[in-house]
Amino acid sequence: MTTLPPTRDIAAVRVWDLPTRLFHWTLVTLITVMAVTGWTGSLDLHMLLGQAVLALVLFRLVWGFTGNRYARFGSFVTGPGNVLRYAASLFSPAGSQRHVGHNPLGGYAVLVMLALILLQAGSGLFTSDDIVVDAPLYHLVPGRVGSQLSTIHRLGIWALVAVIAIHILASLFYLLVKKDNLVLPMVTGRKPAPAGADAGAGGSPLLAAILLLACLALVYGGVALLK
Template sequence: MSSSSVRVWDIFTRLFHWLLVAAIGVAWWSGEQGGEWMSWHLRAGYLVLGLVIFRVIWGFAGSHYARFGQFLRSPASTLGYLKNMLKGRDDAHLGHNPAGGWGVIVLLLLCAVQAGTGLFANDDIFTEGPLAYLVGYDLSIEITRWHKLMFNALLAMIALHVLAVVYHQRFRKEAIVQAMITGKKPVAGELAGVTVNRSREWLLGSTAVLISAAAVWGLISL
């Protein structure tokens, strides 16, 4: 059979992915350093929040494979996929597979909780979130405790995500990482990609970015 490549991930989805990786990495490292590095911790948190807002918008207005409606499946379908995967009979998917689709949602929720609680957090020494004054000292300290605990859950989900990528990349021979860099996946046969209006995609993506940035700016300026 002949092979070709299909455009799966648009530039905005790819930038979202790698910027989120970088933002979480900077937030983690700067948080561990503390002190003056906490200003970078806050900036990274704002970026995470903005990226989450963007991805929610893009999940409805984005390109075909980025939309929630394309990759979210019913619990029964997802369970069936997982059973087939354990038997080595899971089908390949151009976009997110059913399990990966729900993984995206869980990661987005955890990132939203992490960035959201950070807005109200208070380390009781040097730094406090821009909205900490809205909840008072005692509640701010409690939110800070949850902010730290939930990061462990986020790390666990990230580890699961990495393991899934290794499984598909190494054992299923799917070009997962390459596709998130180039946007394209190799496919067998004459399967054609979804037709895309690139100018409209850039307009929608740019608008989503501006809305997300404005939303974060509005929140931290309350």
């Protein structure tokens, strides 16, 4: 995990590859639309887009091993000791180290968020509103299991909302207190880093497009076959 050297050695370099940035903002858009369609009762569209969310998360899991250096899980998933030390340093007088990619705490936040979204999108395939609308794969599980998954889906959204709220507050904390803008680099791809550093091999948009299409085909095709 790369940390930043003294200011004089810093330059703006390409850190986040295009597929990672597109994934991030597409997921933000889809989750926003999913929340609106879920709460307004537009369940047909809600379930259709839920499959897109599932495919997108599956893509990110694969991209975590095939993307560029900072998109890969190996670059930001560290041991609990590193996370605790970093968390303890956040409010220390000396301050905490800045990282080129995700910091140790942020790395685990990524995993938690992906896991919650995967749970939401996966459980949503087997839910029912107990009135009119059944999810496409609801018929594949016993009624009791479907009911439990529906409960998990309805309650899980609040856990996801809480994590998203923490994510937004953390971004504001870093911007206002730590003077570290985490949002802009996810738009431009560039972030302060050691002069001459690069994101390494990987991050090919063509490979990303192929992987995303494969994930979409797997999810939509699989659901269509199992209906």
